[in-house]
Amino acid sequence: xxxxxxxxxxxxxxxxxLSPGYEAHLKRFGPGSSPEEFEAYMFARKNPxxxxxxxxxxxxxxxxxxxxxxxxxxxxxxxxxxxQVSEPPADIIAKIQARRPGWTPDGKAPK
Amino acid sequence: MSxxxxxxxxxxxxxxxxxxxxxxxxxxxxxITLRAKGVKALDKAVKAVTGTKLPxxxxxxxxxxxxxxxxxxxxxxxxxxxxxxxxxxxKLAKALAGEHHLxxxxxxxxxIFRIEGDKAADVLRKLSPVDFERLEPGELRRSxxxxxxxxxxxxxxxxxxxxFRSVAGYVMGLLTHSAQPGSEL
Ligand SMILES: [Zn+2]
Numbered sequence: 001x002x003x004x005x006x007x008x009x010x011x012x013x014x015x016x017x018l019s020p021g022y023e024a025h026l027k028r029f030g031p032g033s034s035p036e037e038f039e040a041y042m043f044a045r046k047n048p049x050x051x052x053x054x055x056x057x058x059x060x061x062x063x064x065x066x067x068x069x070x071x072x073x074x075x076x077x078x079x080x081x082x083x084q085v086s087e088p089p090a091d092i093i094a095k096i097q098a099r100r101p102g103w104t105p106d107g108k109a110p111k
Numbered sequence: 112m113s114x115x116x117x118x119x120x121x122x123x124x125x126x127x128x129x130x131x132x133x134x135x136x137x138x139x140x141x142x143i144t145l146r147a148k149g150v151k152a153l154d155k156a157v158k159a160v161t162g163t164k165l166p167x168x169x170x171x172x173x174x175x176x177x178x179x180x181x182x183x184x185x186x187x188x189x190x191x192x193x194x195x196x197x198x199x200x201x202k203l204a205k206a207l208a209g210e211h212h213l214x215x216x217x218x219x220x221x222x223i224f225r226i227e228g229d230k231a232a233d234v235l236r237k238l239s240p241v242d243f244e245r246l247e248p249g250e251l252r253r254s255x256x257x258x259x260x261x262x263x264x265x266x267x268x269x270x271x272x273x274x275f276r277s278v279a280g281y282v283m284g285l286l287t288h289s290a291q292p293g294s295e296l
Contacts, residue, residue, distance in 0.1 A: 062183035
């Protein structure tokens with residue numbers, strides 16, 4: 001059972017109180033974008049075995065959308081954070097790297 | 112010719128059940144959904160209607176038959192006597208004039224239950240994914256009761272539970288079944 005703490009109301013909500021919103025930090029490509037960009041925006045999703053960023057909605061609670069960083073292989077949750085950001089915040093990245101040394105957001109080796 | 116004004120009726124007309132805990136549908140209660148965030152006059156506006164302070168995250172402030180509950184970072188539930196809702200809305204409109212907010216009478220859109228008795232928490236434990244050992248006094252918990260949304264808090268030695276009126280019968284069924292004598296946890 002997945003338990004995520006809602007960053008808006010502080011409830012440790014179990015999965016049945018939440019609705020999944022799939023991959024986080026997507027950049028929208030709308031009118032004016034190329035067909036390739038729009039196709040990638042619509043259909044191309046990461047499906048990593050490991051660290052993943054997702055959108056979740058606290059449906060049976062405050063109703064807010066938030067973001068979560070977790071491991072798809074072990075279900076370990078690294079942290080949750082408000083949705084008003086375009087990339088994972090530094091403290092979340094630090095928490096992930098503490099548990100997954102060598103992991104970087106862009107998949108490249110750390111400097 | 113004027114139509115006779117019918118008296119307000121709660122969802123289940125005060126249905127009750129006596130199991131290992133007592134289940135009572137109560138109301139009708141006046142309820143206002145107030146949405147606002149970062150509005151200066153919010154404290155005063157709420158105080159004028161419920162006589163309570165503005166609750167902090169996940170709290171409910173109760174004073175007599177009035178209360179104000181924190182529902183989300185920008186949503187409050189105001190509870191007050193049913194006949195006073197129109198006057199309360201006018202007070203809110205005045206206190207929050209010019210500020211971005213929304214106040215709506217939801218009294219007839221809700222059903223409200225009391226779950227009472229020493230083992231009242233056992234009734235709810237079977238229905239909601241809530242850690243009742245950690246539910247603090249004055250904490251308002253939004254969750255689900257089986258398949259429907261519900262908000263609940265401990266009050267006067269029991270629990271108060273609010274749900275949508277459209278599912279009042281379903282929730283009464285849940286509470287009744289969960290409170291069957293012999294099914295204590
Ligand atoms: Zn929440």
